[in-house]
Amino acid sequence: MLVRIETRDLHNAEAVAFNKRLLARIVSSDPFPAPFAAALDTFREHTEGMDALIQKAPFSRYTDDLQAADALRDRYTVGLFTLCTGYTYSENEAQAAAANLLLEGLKPYGSATELTTANYSKATTLVENLVRDLRARPDLADALRLLGLNGLLNALTEANSKFRELQESRTDDEMNGPDADALVLLRRDAAKAYTALMKGLESAYHYTGGAEPWLGIVAGVNQVTEEVAETLARRKGVAAAKAPAAS
Numbered sequence: 001m002l003v004r005i006e007t008r009d010l011h012n013a014e015a016v017a018f019n020k021r022l023l024a025r026i027v028s029s030d031p032f033p034a035p036f037a038a039a040l041d042t043f044r045e046h047t048e049g050m051d052a053l054i055q056k057a058p059f060s061r062y063t064d065d066l067q068a069a070d071a072l073r074d075r076y077t078v079g080l081f082t083l084c085t086g087y088t089y090s091e092n093e094a095q096a097a098a099a100n101l102l103l104e105g106l107k108p109y110g111s112a113t114e115l116t117t118a119n120y121s122k123a124t125t126l127v128e129n130l131v132r133d134l135r136a137r138p139d140l141a142d143a144l145r146l147l148g149l150n151g152l153l154n155a156l157t158e159a160n161s162k163f164r165e166l167q168e169s170r171t172d173d174e175m176n177g178p179d180a181d182a183l184v185l186l187r188r189d190a191a192k193a194y195t196a197l198m199k200g201l202e203s204a205y206h207y208t209g210g211a212e213p214w215l216g217i218v219a220g221v222n223q224v225t226e227e228v229a230e231t232l233a234r235r236k237g238v239a240a241a242k243a244p245a246a247s
Helices: 013-024 034-054 058-086 093-109 110-118 120-135 137-148 150-168 178-207 214-242
Strands: none
Touching: 013 034, 013 178, 034 120, 034 178, 058 093, 058 110, 058 120, 058 137, 058 150, 058 214, 093 120, 093 137, 110 120, 120 137, 120 150, 137 150, 137 214
16 A cells, blocks of 8 residues: 655655655666656656755745645635535435535635635635635525534635735745745645656556566655654644643
């Protein structure tokens, strides 16, 4: 089984280091199949682009924060669409009707994929308008309450506001330059490239019955990923321990 992580949980330099370690493990004396080779090339290209931009350190911490805020916003956006879709299958007719109503209300904003891949300014505005419309229409507000989705909508609002605040708080010239935003966009594209590469690797492994070179590659990738996953788990544990206890 192939072990994976959410690469957007990594800081900029950590993401590049992780990607480079993976690239060092994904090697073969024979040519890879064309689709896998293309996915590998895309992943390598994004990694090299990130590495070059991270050398311009003054904005690295800013982009760490910005991409983390973007990832959280994406999580809640996908969660809202996914939960609404899931409730359409509910055996409770009122819940199913409420979910279908919400999905109709969300249609003007496109799919979750379209929202989470839009450029930053457009995504921020779309989410703000989406939240406003869901709350302004009494029938949609009732549907949100019935399905218990107000908490998620509040979290999405907060994440979107945090993202806007980060963008508007930039004062350093380099942070306001194109490289800062380019790095955040590369982080997003690199995360997609990682997902595509892992899917390709897993597919090749199962198709060949775990034959070489896939057996060795999967073992090497899992070793690297498990080490990084442990680091992320420790970080979350420390953050949780430092968080104030709920009153």
